[in-house]
Each structure stands twice: as C-alpha cells, then as structure tokens.
Amino acid sequence: MAKKKPLAIVIHGGAGPDSDHIHENRKGYEDGIKEAVEAGYKILEEGGSAVDAVEAAVIKLENNPLFNAGRGSALNANGEVEMDAAIMRGDDQASGAVALIRNIRNPVSLAKAVMMNTKYRFLGDMGALEYAKKIDIRMEPSSYFITEHQFDAFSKKRQEEFTSSDRIGMDQLNARMHGTVGAVALDRDGNVAAATSTGGTENKKMGRIGDSCVIGVGCYAKNNTCAISGTGDGELLIKNIIAYDISALMEYKGLTLQQACEEVVLKRVKKDEGDVGVIGVDGDGNIALVFNSERMHRGWKTSNRQQGIEIYATKK
Numbered sequence: 042m043a044k045k046k047p048l049a050i051v052i053h054g055g056a057g058p059d060s061d062h063i064h065e066n067r068k069g070y071e072d073g074i075k076e077a078v079e080a081g082y083k084i085l086e087e088g089g090s091a092v093d094a095v096e097a098a099v100i101k102l103e104n105n106p107l108f109n110a111g112r113g114s115a116l117n118a119n120g121e122v123e124m125d126a127a128i129m130r131g132d133d134q135a136s137g138a139v140a141l142i143r144n145i146r147n148p149v150s151l152a153k154a155v156m157m158n159t160k161y162r163f164l165g166d167m168g169a170l171e172y173a174k175k176i177d178i179r180m181e182p183s184s185y186f187i188t189e190h191q192f193d194a195f196s197k198k199r200q201e202e203f204t205s206s207d208r209i210g211m212d213q214l215n216a217r218m219h220g221t222v223g224a225v226a227l228d229r230d231g232n233v234a235a236a237t238s239t240g241g242t243e244n245k246k247m248g249r250i251g252d253s254c255v256i257g258v259g260c261y262a263k264n265n266t267c268a269i270s271g272t273g274d275g276e277l278l279i280k281n282i283i284a285y286d287i288s289a290l291m292e293y294k295g296l297t298l299q300q301a302c303e304e305v306v307l308k309r310v311k312k313d314e315g316d317v318g319v320i321g322v323d324g325d326g327n328i329a330l331v332f333n334s335e336r337m338h339r340g341w342k343t344s345n346r347q348q349g350i351e352i353y354a355t356k357k
C-alpha cells in the first residue's frame with residue numbers, strides 16, 4: 042500500500058514582548074490560534090491546496106480582533122490602519138503581495154488574487170485598492186478595523202507626544218508592540234505555501250512598509266526547501282532577508298529546516314537587535330517554530346500527530 046503523504050500546517054500570531062493584554066486575553070488568543078489551525082488543516086485533509094489552507098488560516102486571524110492584522114491592526118502615527126500581506130506557493134514560486142492597504146477586510150485574499158489573476162507580483166496603495174474594487178473583494182469602513190485596545194495604545198502615545206519636551210513626532214516615540222499573523226502548510230501533492238498579513242508596527246510612520254509583504258523576508262515558499270512566515274521587527278527582518286536565508290541554508294548547505302531556522306533567528310540575528318520569529322514547514326512535513334522574543338503566538342497540526350498551541354517559550 043502506498044504510504045500516505047504527510048500534511049502539516051503551522052500558524053503564528055506574532056512574536057514580540059509580553060504584555061498584560063496577552064495575559065488578560067490568553068484564552069481568547071489560544072482559541073483564535075486553534076480556530077485558525079483547524080480551518081487550515083480541514084482544507085488539507087479534504088485534499089485542498091496549501092495555498093487555500095494558508096489563506097483560510099490567515100483569514101481567521103485577520104477577522105479576529107485580538108491579532109494585529111485585518112480587524113485589530115495596529116494604528117499608524119496618524120491613527121489610521123495600513124496593512125501589508127503576501128502569499129507564495131512553493132511549486133512554481135508564484136507570489137502575490139499588497140502593501141499600504143486600507144479598508145480591505147482580508148488583505149491575504151487580495152494578495153492571493155494578485156498572485157492568481159494578474160501578471161504582477163506586488164501592488165500597493167491606491168492601485169491595489171482600485172484592483173480590489175474591480176474584483177469585488179470585501180471592503181469595510183475604516184471603523185471596522187480599529188479596536189479599543191489599539192485605540193488605547195494610540196491615545197497613550199499621543200499623550201506622550203504632547204507631554205514630551207522636544208515635541209518629537211509620534212513615529213519617533215519608542216513603540217515595541219507589534220504583531221503579525223502568518224501560516225505555512227504542506228498539502229497532499231507535496232506543495233508548500235506561506236502567507237503573512239499584518240497591520241505593521243504600532244505608531245509607524247504613514248507609508249512605512251514592513252517585512253511581511255516582502256517576498257523572501259516575511260514570506261517565502263519553495264517546494265524543495267521550505268515555506269516560511271516571519272514576524273518581529275520588520276526592519277530587522279528586512280536587513281537579514283530572513284525567509285530566503287533559511288531556504289538558502291537548506292538548499293546550498295544542506296541544513297535541516299530546524300537547523301536553518303535556528304542559525305538565522307538565534308545566531309545570525311543578535312538578540313539585542315530586536316525581535317524575530319519564524320514558522321516553517323518542509324516537503325517532508327517537518328515543522329519549525331523558532332523565535333528570540335519573549336513570546337510568539339503559535340499553533341500547529343500535522344498528519345503524524347504533532348499538535349499544539351503555545352504563546353511563551355516551552356521549558357526544556
């Protein structure tokens with residue numbers, strides 16, 4: 042009898058510092074992670090593609106106000122939501138990405154539409170919006186995206202800005218809080234895919250684009266190596282071309298997925314430079330979840346019975 046092909050999905054809900062908000066909402070976060078993992082895994086089990094699985098998982102997280110993507114996105118220094126997202130499939134390395142997106146309920150689906158239906162790879166700002174309207178993708182009013190938690194964080198910063206003696210701009214104020222959501226999957230046909238979606242860093246300058254929508258940095262997929270979704274300080278991920286570097290270490294140096302993730306996240310990036318977290322899957326169904334931060338919301342499920350939900354580092 043032919044051996045059954047492995048299936049796997051891994052999701053993350055952002056890596057970064059711990060906070061009271063996380064402790065107060067721990068159950069909600071865990072339920073949200075579980076829901077996303079199950080949504081993606083169900084598609085894989087039914088024979089669906091890795092691309093559809095990562096999209097489904099990310100949509101759940103974008104719709105969940107606790108996570109910094111879609112509804113619940115961090116506010117920029119002008120108090121507005123601007124979102125970035127990307128998706129990539131590992132068999133032909135097609136990808137789609139969108140940046141500085143407003144009012145799109147599910148940026149990951151717009152990124153997927155760019156990948157599937159256009160000759161382009163990356164659409165930004167007004168052009169992306171124009172395309173979204175053309176394909177009738179679901180839009181929401183700006184108020185839909187702004188949660189009480191994010192508005193409170195914004196108001197606190199605003200207060201700091203007005204009380205600071207040198208009147209520095211909002212985006213100059215130190216804001217370590219951030220988040221992102223992402224998923225990687227392996228389907229029955231042996232194809233891997235990755236998707237990443239974010240509201241970006243809290244208090245960011247209007248027009249700032251992070252790593253999440255940059256192919257090779259916050260999102261990457263190649264069948265003979267791995268699929269990776271990243272999170273953390275976007276500028277640091279961009280500097281280190283995180284996702285592609287992991288894939289290249291596997292391809293050119295023969296490292297395993299786990300070794301490559303550890304090499305990049307724990308050795309090449311210095312811990313005091315900032316937060317970095319990645320999730321990955323390879324063509325054999327091996328998974329990796331590696332981060333240098335206090336926490337990375339994460340969940341996983343594979344056909345060889347690995348399953349879990351974690352927020353903080355696991356004690357060894």
Ligand code: ASP
Nearest residue numbers: 219220221241251273275
């Ligand atoms: N990487 C995201 C960004 O910089 C934020 C995060 O993952 O926490 O936009």
